Amino acid sequence: xxxxxxxxxxxxxxxxxxxxxxxxxxxxxxxxxxxxxxxxxxxxxxxxxxxxxxxxxxxxxxxxxxxxxxxxxxxxxxxxxxxxxxxxxxxxxxxxxxxxxxxxxxxxxxxxxxxxxxxxxxxxxxxxxxxxxxxxxxxxxxxxxxxxxxxxxxxxxxxxxxxxxxxxxxxxxxxxxxxxxxxxxxxxxxxxxxxxxxxxxxxxxxxxxxxxxxxxxxxxxxxxxxxxxxxxxxxxxxxxxxxxxxxxxxxxxxxxxxxxxxxxxxxxxxxxxxxxxxxxxxxxxxxxxxxxxxxxxxxxxxxxxxxxxxxxxxxxxxxxxxxxxxxxxxxxxxxxxxxxxxxxxxxxxxxxxxxxxxxxxxxxxxxxxxxxxxxxxxxxxxxxxxxxxxxxxxxxxxxxxxxxxxxxxxxxxxxxxxxxxxxxxxxxxxxxxxxxxxxxxxxxxxxxxxxxxxxxxxxxxxxxxxxxxxxxxxxxxxxxxxxxxxxxxxxxxxxxxxxxxxxxxxxxxxxxxxxxxxxxxxxxxxxxxxxxxxxxxxxxxxxxxxxxxxxxxxxxxxxxxxxxxxxxxxxxxxxxxxxxxxxxxxxxxxxxxxxxxxxxxxxxxxxxxxxxxxxxxxxxxxxxxxxxxxxxxxxxxxxxxxxxxxxxxxxxxxxxxxxx
Numbered sequence: 001x002x003x004x005x006x007x008x009x010x011x012x013x014x015x016x017x018x019x020x021x022x023x024x025x026x027x028x029x030x031x032x033x034x035x036x037x038x039x040x041x042x043x044x045x046x047x048x049x050x051x052x053x054x055x056x057x058x059x060x061x062x063x064x065x066x067x068x069x070x071x072x073x074x075x076x077x078x079x080x081x082x083x084x085x086x087x088x089x090x091x092x093x094x095x096x097x098x099x100x101x102x103x104x105x106x107x108x109x110x111x112x113x114x115x116x117x118x119x120x121x122x123x124x125x126x127x128x129x130x131x132x133x134x135x136x137x138x139x140x141x142x143x144x145x146x147x148x149x150x151x152x153x154x155x156x157x158x159x160x161x162x163x164x165x166x167x168x169x170x171x172x173x174x175x176x177x178x179x180x181x182x183x184x185x186x187x188x189x190x191x192x193x194x195x196x197x198x199x200x201x202x203x204x205x206x207x208x209x210x211x212x213x214x215x216x217x218x219x220x221x222x223x224x225x226x227x228x229x230x231x232x233x234x235x236x237x238x239x240x241x242x243x244x245x246x247x248x249x250x251x252x253x254x255x256x257x258x259x260x261x262x263x264x265x266x267x268x269x270x271x272x273x274x275x276x277x278x279x280x281x282x283x284x285x286x287x288x289x290x291x292x293x294x295x296x297x298x299x300x301x302x303x304x305x306x307x308x309x310x311x312x313x314x315x316x317x318x319x320x321x322x323x324x325x326x327x328x329x330x331x332x333x334x335x336x337x338x339x340x341x342x343x344x345x346x347x348x349x350x351x352x353x354x355x356x357x358x359x360x361x362x363x364x365x366x367x368x369x370x371x372x373x374x375x376x377x378x379x380x381x382x383x384x385x386x387x388x389x390x391x392x393x394x395x396x397x398x399x400x401x402x403x404x405x406x407x408x409x410x411x412x413x414x415x416x417x418x419x420x421x422x423x424x425x426x427x428x429x430x431x432x433x434x435x436x437x438x439x440x441x442x443x444x445x446x447x448x449x450x451x452x453x454x455x456x457x458x459x460x461x462x463x464x465x466x467x468x469x470x471x472x473x474x475x476x477x478x479x480x481x482x483x484x485x486x487x488x489x490x491x492x493x494x495x496x497x498x499x500x501x502x503x504x505x506x507x508x509x510x511x512x513x514x515x516x517x518x519x520x521x522x523x524x525x526x527x528x529x530x531x532x533x534x535x536x537x538x539x540x541x542x543x544x545x546x547x548x549x550x551x552x553x554x555x556x557x558x559x560x561x562x563x564x565x566x567x568x569x570x571x572x573x574x575x576x577x578x579x580x581x582x583x584x585x586x587x588x589x590x591x592x593x594x595x596x597x598x599x600x601x602x603x604x605x606x607x608x609x610x611x612x613x614x615x616x617x618x619x620x621x622x623x624x625x626x627x628x629x630x631x632x633x634x635x636x637x638x639x640x641x642x643x644x645x646x647x648x649x650x651x652x653x654x655x656x657x658x659x660x
Contacts, residue, residue: 107132109240111627112261113181113601115512119627121240128182129424136235137190138179140223142260143238144197145176147221149291150214151204156288158208162281168200169284172291173274176267178438181601182401182421186440191228198224218295249299250630255308256294257628258605262311263290265606268419269318271438272568275356276325283321286314305636312613315606319571323482326568330355331385333481333565338382339395340545341470343371348460349397349411351375351404352418353566355387357436360451361416362390370460373397375407376421377538380565383479396476400511400538408433412466414459416447420601432459476544480534480562482575489576491558492532493583496592500555501532503592503657506573507543508536508564509607510600516623517542520598522649524549524561528657533560534576537567539598570607574614589617594656596620596646612641618660622646 106123108130110116115127125131130138152168162169175193178184202224205213213219223231236242244253270283293307327333348370350358358374358381365372371394374381379396381387398407401421408415409428416434422441425433434456436447447453495501505527507520517539524533524543532554535544540563543549552560564572581588597608599621611619618641625634625645637643646652 106241108135110135111240112257112264114510114599114604114624114626115514116627119624121627130185133232134185134187134190136232136239137187137194137228138184138235139239140231140235141175141179141190141194141197143218143221143234144194144201144223145172146218146291146295148172148197148201148204149288150219150295151201151208152288153285153292154208154212154214155204156285158212160204160207164207165281165284166279168204168288169279169281170274171196171200172284172287173267173271174438176264177271177419178440180264180268180420180603182423183419183438184440185422185424186442187228187232188442189440189446191231194223194231195225198222216295243297246297247299249301251632252299252301252304254628254630254633255301255304258609258626258633259290259304259308259311260294261602261626261628262308262315262605262609263287263294264602265604266311266315266318268603269315269322269568269606272353272419273318273322273325275354275437276322276329278321278325280317280321283314283318286310290314308609309613311606312609312611315610316571316574316613319568319574319607319610322568323571326355326384327481327483330359330387332483333380333383333479334385335477335479335484336383336388337475337477338374338379340397340474340476341395342397342466342468343394344466344469345394346370346460346463346465347373347397347411347413348456349373349375349408349413349415350378350418351401351415351422352420352436352439353377353568354418354437355381355384357416357418357451359387361453361456362387362393364453365392365457365460366390368457368461370413370457371465373411375404375415376401376541377566377568378418379476380478380563380569383481383565400541402511402513413463414456416453416456420603432463476550476563477559478563478565480564480572481569482564482572482579485562485564485572485576486579488558489579489583491556492580495532495554495556495558498556500530501558501592502528502530503594504532504534505656506534506536506593506595507539507598508534508567508570508573509539509598510567510604511538511541511598512600512623514623517598519623519646519649520596521546523596523646523652526649526653528653529560530554531560532558532562534562534564534573536564536569536573537598537604542598567603567607570610574611577616587615589615592659594618594620596622596652598622599624599626612637612643617642618644620644620646620652 108123109121110126110130111121113128116122117127126135148168149172152165155165175197178190178193184190223234244250247253247256267287273279290307290311293303346369348361348365350361350372358378362372371392373394374396375398382393387393397411404423405426409426414432414434415429416436417439418436419439422435422439425444430444434445434447435441440446492501507524511517520539521542525546525548527533544561544563549561554560577588577591577593581591584591595618597604597619608621621643622645
């Protein structure tokens with residue numbers, strides 16, 4: 001029996017912009033009001049302004065926020081928010097989900113990642129550590145992305161050149177990327193993106209004739225020069241509960257959220273492309289059109305469904321572009337054993353996804369006596385000829401992102417986090433932690449776009465580093481990109497035809513901290529010895545050190561485990577599946593292939609949408625289905641694509657081996 005999906009939210013009265021607090025009703029000021037009603041605007045008293053550069057301490061802000069809420073505790077309405085937790089998604093989970101929740105005056109409403117609290121939403125502080133203030137700032141920033149997108153589209157229609165749109169294009173990617181899970185926790189950095197977006201909007205206004213200018217509350221947003229507190233307040237007027245109430249249809253809003261979070265992942269991948277010198281004007285046009293559609297509050301079911309699938313189409317193209325960018329910049333990946341144990345000497349650790357940052361660091365550390373190690377999703381970097389040529393890229397340290405509080409603390413040198421995922425650091429390593437690109441943490445040194453790592457190198461030289469070389473060393477082989485796997489296609493086909501290979505299973509995606517993610521370890525170890533496992537993303541850390549799988553081969557000598565790379569390398573799996581289907585004269589869905597994807601954040605959402613757009617069916621997604629997917633939307637995905645939740649490893653293996 002499905003649980004009752006209705007969850008009632010009673011938000012506190014907030015106003016979108018301080019200018020409205022002593023002005024006429026909100027509907028007379030559509031460009032400033034966000035989505036709040038007239039009586040709500042009038043219910044507020046004016047707060048003291050806090051300038052952008054002033055940041056009171058945490059206790060002052062908490063006291064101020066508590067007092068403000070007590071002074072405005074009367075709610076003028078109730079907002080009903082769908083708790084989109086399908087019963088099937090929890091069949092194997094150890095969690096207990098409430099069938100109904102009533103939350104009064106939520107500080108925030110964030111459910112963009114799989115780990116969201118109680119698989120409903122984070123309403124006081126994020127499971128990731130994000131504060132309510134940061135969440136509101138991110139909501140404001142996404143609203144500004146929609147605003148800039150409307151103006152960028154109008155500018156294109158008015159004949160603007162790509163040079164005139166360059167600033168809007170780059171800003172859209174970086175600003176959107178910064179709102180992803182575990183990327184930017186700094187309100188100051190987010191505020192800078194907001195202000196930059198407002199300046200870009202002003203420039204676009206000069207290009208667009210008045211007669212062609214977009215209209216409406218989103219297009220007319222003006223936050224230029226607003227204080228940090230004003231931008232936070234505005235975020236509460238455009239957050240999830242308010243926007244869903246305005247749209248008035250939970251299924252339409254679910255499609256809106258699917259496209260929003262998928263677009264965040266797409267922008268992250270496109271930002272990686274930009275770092276490597278690739279920017280596609282057609283892709284940017286499509287991204288801006290998607291966000292323009294998301295700016296509307298109309299419950300357009302068909303249009304929103306088409307918009308979500310369009311995100312999948314864009315995602316596939318961007319992943320292909322990124323695959324080409326990596327190979328053309330650093331050389332085609334090739335199978336390479338990576339040392340997974342320590343080497344004596346000074347050391348720097350690099351985490352994240354950005355290979356351009358790693359390349360710059362390797363150049364600057366050459367001849368300094370400092371060794372460089374990869375962490376998490378940087379592990380596949382060792383397969384690129386242009387990176388592994390550096391002898392001081394000595395190995396990989398640690399596992400996936402969620403273990404960084406222990407692994408960074410025990411690493412005897414500075415740590416650089418280039419992209420997601422970062423979490424609030426411990427004191428043990430905060431003073432030797434550095435961020436780059438869109439990543440932000442208050443109190444942590446940020447390295448600019450000049451990629452000057454001299455401070456990091458100096459700190460590494462001042463530290464002890466690893467005292468000894470671990471012997472015997474352990475290795476893991478990476479580099480099974482589609483360029484390396486396709487030449488083996490005949491061997492794979494022959495193995496399948498001879499009975500040496502019973503099935504191919506792709507296990508990939510994003511890892512996380514929940515206990516039930518052990519499912520992916522159990523799945524890999526439960527598979528028969530005549531199966532071939534393809535893996536990518538940080539989810540592989542769940543089983544690449546498994547004694548059962550390390551060094552395991554099929555009867556024809558092929559390795560049983562092929563590491564295809566980062567989540568950024570998802571395109572490789574698509575290419576391999578497509579080419580095998582061609583060789584066997586069948587569709588991808590007819591291959592002896594099963595997919596089990598670990599879902600966490602918005603890059604995984606982008607990859608999933610890309611696969612669905614390509615018509616790939618029978619995907620198992622876990623450990624839970626996204627909280628923002630309503631039962632009706634889920635029914636469509638199940639009916640059209642046979643999307644399934646993971647259950648338990650033994651049962652799923654039986655079904656996979658039976659072709660289900």
